[in-house]
Amino acid sequence: MKLIFDISVLAWSIRNNKAKTGIYRVIENLLKQFVHDPEIDLYLSSVHGNICDFYKYLEIHNIQIDSGHLLVPQSYSKWRDRLFLFYLWILDFFDFKSNLFYRNLLLGAIKLVIDPLFVLLGLGNYINPIRNVYLTNDFIFHSPFLPFPDFIKETKVKKVITIYDLIAVLYPEFFEGNQDKVVWKIIRNIDSETSIVTISEHSKNDIVGYIPFFDQTKISVIPLAAEEIFYEIKGNELIDEIISQFGLETKKYILTVSTLEPRKNLKSSLRAFLRLAESGLDADIKFVVLGGKGWGAGLVDLEAEFPNVYQNRVLFLGFIPDEKMAYIYSGALFFVYLSLYEGFGLPPLEAMKCGIPVLVSNTSSLPEVIGNAGISVNPKVELEIIKGMKSLIEDPNLRIKLSELSTQQAALFSWDKSAYKLKKVYRNISK
Numbered sequence: 564m565k566l567i568f569d570i571s572v573l574a575w576s577i578r579n580n581k582a583k584t585g586i587y588r589v590i591e592n593l594l595k596q597f598v599h600d601p602e603i604d605l606y607l608s609s610v611h612g613n614i615c616d617f618y619k620y621l622e623i624h625n626i627q628i629d630s631g632h633l634l635v636p637q638s639y640s641k642w643r644d645r646l647f648l649f650y651l652w653i654l655d656f657f658d659f660k661s662n663l664f665y666r667n668l669l670l671g672a673i674k675l676v677i678d679p680l681f682v683l684l685g686l687g688n689y690i691n692p693i694r695n696v697y698l699t700n701d702f703i704f705h706s707p708f709l710p711f712p713d714f715i716k717e718t719k720v721k722k723v724i725t726i727y728d729l730i731a732v733l734y735p736e737f738f739e740g741n742q743d744k745v746v747w748k749i750i751r752n753i754d755s756e757t758s759i760v761t762i763s764e765h766s767k768n769d770i771v772g773y774i775p776f777f778d779q780t781k782i783s784v785i786p787l788a789a790e791e792i793f794y795e796i797k798g799n800e801l802i803d804e805i806i807s808q809f810g811l812e813t814k815k816y817i818l819t820v821s822t823l824e825p826r827k828n829l830k831s832s833l834r835a836f837l838r839l840a841e842s843g844l845d846a847d848i849k850f851v852v853l854g855g856k857g858w859g860a861g862l863v864d865l866e867a868e869f870p871n872v873y874q875n876r877v878l879f880l881g882f883i884p885d886e887k888m889a890y891i892y893s894g895a896l897f898f899v900y901l902s903l904y905e906g907f908g909l910p911p912l913e914a915m916k917c918g919i920p921v922l923v924s925n926t927s928s929l930p931e932v933i934g935n936a937g938i939s940v941n942p943k944v945e946l947e948i949i950k951g952m953k954s955l956i957e958d959p960n961l962r963i964k965l966s967e968l969s970t971q972q973a974a975l976f977s978w979d980k981s982a983y984k985l986k987k988v989y990r991n992i993s994k
Contacts (some may be wrong), residue, residue, distance in 0.1 A: 564989050567606045567634060567697065567704045567720070568597060570617065574609050577616035577623075585909055586727060589787060590707045596982035598626060603986070606632045606702075610692055610712050612647045614639035634697055636688040647689040650677060658748070690714070703989055710748040711757075721992050724749060725760045728906025729769045730826070737826035737904065750774060758992050760985065762787050762907040763928035785984045786931075787907050788976040792885045795918035795970060796893040805890035809880055816849040816878075817952070818895035818919075820910040821902075828901045828924075828942050830865065833877065835948035837869040840876050844956065848896065851878045892917035897955045897962065900924070901942040908932045916973040920965035922951045936972035937965060 572590050575582040597603050607628060609617040614635050621628070636643070653673065659666040681687055691714045698704070698718035704711075705723040715722065731743040732750075750773070753759070759782045761767050767784050770777070796802055799813045806813065817836060821827040829852065836850045866873045883891055892898070898914035898921045908929045911921045921937035923929045930939060938955065940947040955962060 565604045565702045571611035574613040574616040592978045608634045634693045711752045765928040789913045789916040793913040793916040802894040806894045813894045819899045840872040915969035936968035
């Protein structure tokens with residue numbers, strides 16, 4: 564099957580480490596699967612620009628693909644990349660949700676003026692980077708995140724789009740900036756011939772509810788998987804050697820991965836732990852947070868509420884090098900993830916792959932991910948959270964049982980399986 568796989572997101576990562584999000588990891592792992600798959604005649608594109616970074620990414624990651632299968636502008640340069648990104652910014656700025664008549668009129672006028680100028684400057688192949696010979700119904704174009712550009716919509720190429728979740732449009736209060744606009748544009752650019760891939764049954768139900776006119780048989784659920792950097796490490800001495808660098812002791816800390824933002828609900832986890840700490844919890848047990856700073860209300864109120872325990876019991880370690888992640892996970896007593904809403908929920912799966920018990924929210928897609936391998940609680944009910952934490956702290960037999968179940972549950976997810984299911988989607992639309 565002839566697949567055009569767009570890796571614009573991977574190109575972004577060359578200049579901005581913040582682009583290495585969960586979505587970046589998904590696209591990268593699928594690319595690794597497809598590059599060596601004899602069933603797939605793979606072509607790569609970067610229809611949202613950054614062509615210099617596109618080639619740099621391929622070079623850094625030693626991805627060998629015939630130059631004829633790289634469907635990007637041949638005349639590229641850094642100044643052309645910058646100018647094209649500015650062009651995309653202008654189009655996005657005037658791409659209003661409302662007043663569609665004026666929007667179309669304005670965008671049409673802008674393109675009427677700018678497009679010929681771009682052709683004169685040698686940038687015409689940036690606007691339409693994939694030649695029509697590749698945009699027939701013999702080819703599949705898969706955008707694993709970003710909206711289809713106009714030149715793709717107007718062709719007969721078979722189209723696949725990945726929609727991870729609709730959180731940004733259903734619950735905009737969970738986001739800052741205009742992230743809902745990306746999702747809105749993705750949905751707007753879908754037509755009846757598009758096939759949608761999503762990552763959980765919960766996300767599929769959200770999509771069906773949001774665009775009820777869309778044919779449900781064209782929506783496929785393909786779960787994600789944890790990366791190879793996550794694996795169970797047995798032997799406390801081996802773990803201690805690494806985690807001691809971060810001031811940690813094996814099985815003497817509770818772990819979470821979270822940015823400080825409303826949706827991740829970090830405060831609820833922390834408050835429950837601090838209440839236990841105040842009531843006599845073993846003084847050696849700490850609460851460890853991995854991840855970036857995020858946004859939203861800070862934790863000053865928690866520091867004021869629990870002045871005697873907060874400073875000594877809560878550690879923010881920021882981002883940890885990939886090669887040390889398995890040690891940090893494997894050394895934890897258990898893992899907590901009380902997010903209010905997820906499209907999938909990779910962190911608990913990563914923890915389970917490392918063989919530790921998990922305490923998670925009973926909301927959105929998280930029950931699909933952990934199955935019967937963990938403890939689920941209402942993330943808004945403090946007493947439930949405290950009860951769940953207390954049982955995992957005090958009952959070693961429960962921890963052993965859940966650790967075994969974690970490993971079994973995690974084995975149900977792999978990138979091999981995800982790629983296999985995605986190929987089934989490709990095969991079905993190729994018939």
